[in-house]
Amino acid sequence: MSNAPHELLVVDDLSTTFTTMGGPLPAVANVSFTLARNETIGIVGESGSGKTVLSRTIMGLQPRSNVTVTGSVLLNGNQMVGASEAAKRALWGKEVAMVFQDPMTSLNPVMRVGKQIDESLRVRLGMNKHDAKARAIELFELVGIPSPAQRYMAYPGQLSGGMRQRVVIAIALAGSPNLLMADEPTTGLDVTIQAQILNLLDDLKERLEMSVVLVTHDLGVVATRTSRIVVMYAGRIVESGSTRDVFNHHRMPYTRALLDSSPKVSNASHTRLVTIPGRPPNLLKLTAGCSFAPRCTFATDKCHTERPELQAADEPEHAFACWNPLPTNTERGS
């Protein structure tokens, strides 16, 4: 499936560094991965691990000042790194679109939602007013907005969070993009709505033959919806592989810690949730060693002084960055 010609997105050695008062801040460092057509990849990590910056850098949506991007992002053959704003603008909406994290802030509060989707259809696709409205209502219907013709006239403030996120998705779909970047698409929503939105994205991906980059801190979200997972910590990939391998054969202690800290239905009621001690490192004060070392129970002296590079695991396409990896299942004797 993922042989070269099928790859929609090739990210190679991508780094994003912000220039701050405290010095350079490496928000994303040396990230590489590929995404095939009609595939969903999950990017997982806790807050501050660089996942949002990564997804924006892939799109070329990073701020225009005080930021340096190196490496390469090939999106359907188009180089996004260093591309002019005009060149990127030509791809935005049509080749790649983004579903933003918080539908409370990602819609313009003083513009009717119809107008906001209309903008994509008329300005970007050159539709006339009448066709654009018909198409907008069609898209609203596609994303499951009830009485779409009435909602078309609503201001964002008159819609619920779930409805707003559906509007955001409809806007993202307006230009029929090949790649949909979903940046924590359910974080701002009620738990009951989260599953609906995720299922909708899944369904749309199949129907519209898109590829999806699903960014989340919640491993439960990516478990059944992605074919592969990239685990990020402090701006770097610490483990990547097929979803099955990352869940069942993970080698990096951070991945284990993330899995352990997700609540499980099988746990008895009132089970205290396992947490990862400590906090993500200050990216301005990174040490030469593994950035997870200060919080890692397996850390040795080497971990604090030398950074482990990604190395291949036993399974194909499975890689991890750790000096003291967890034992494989065979080593564990199971």
Added chain:
Amino acid sequence: MIRYVIRRILMLIGIVFIISVGSFYLIHLLPGNITTIIEGPGASPANQAKLYKLLGLDRPIYEQYFVWLGNVLHGNLGTSFISQESVASTIRAALPIDLEMIFISQILAFATAIPMAMRSARKPDGIVDRIFGAGSFTLLSVPPFIVIILLVLFISIKLGIPHTGVSTYVSFSSDWIANLESMALPSITLAIGSFVVYFRVLRSDLIATLQEEFITMARSKGISQRRIMWRHAFRPSSVALLGAAGVNIGGLLAGGFVVQFLLAIPGLGYTLIAAINQNDYLLVQGIVFVVSVGVVLINFIFDFIINIVDPRISRE
């Protein structure tokens, strides 16, 4: 929205009522007997008593108020003791000058402040923003009377564009070129003061708005920078601008006298100063009443515009 407008109109009526009481009472704050002022110090007590009765001053004050209010509602603000002219017609002659001056100055101020604020906000602390910022701060610290002197020096004298006095002032309808020539200096002076406020308010709001997530989202749709600025950033950033404009325009109506006095433009401010100098109390009362109602009306109109611009306000 409709409920909001009705509430505001009721408030407006209340405020105008309070203003009318205040304006009416103004004349009663005068020291001494008004008949002495009218007839002069040498008047006989019998004549004074006659005039007192003629003016209705022997009747209770609330009755006097309602008679006065009835007249005001019919557009009758009384007749000046000094010039023997109707106060209403004096105001009717002066008011259009104020309105024209404010109108031109606001067009100039908005036409410069909006594009400059947008240019500044695009790259905060960039070189253009710094130049604009320093320039606007300089203008902010120069008082209007200095601005006027400089404008007279550079525009009127060096360029030879005449600025007229009270006696040579012509209305827009009779000779619009001459009218605009005499309006140029006062309008530019007022525009400078307004521009500084509008530029600074809009710039800082635009900078804040441009950091909002919905701007990034608009960018991700692939629409142009210009469109993002005008369609997405400008409207939500203009609430404070409109609020400032309401207060500012009201201030120009009430406080245009410095400019009018220095440049001898016969608007309301100039007329007011002259009336005060001549002890023309009824004219002062009329102008105070008209200007106060005008300020309230302007603020009402701007509140209304703000509600259309940002529908979140009346919903809350």
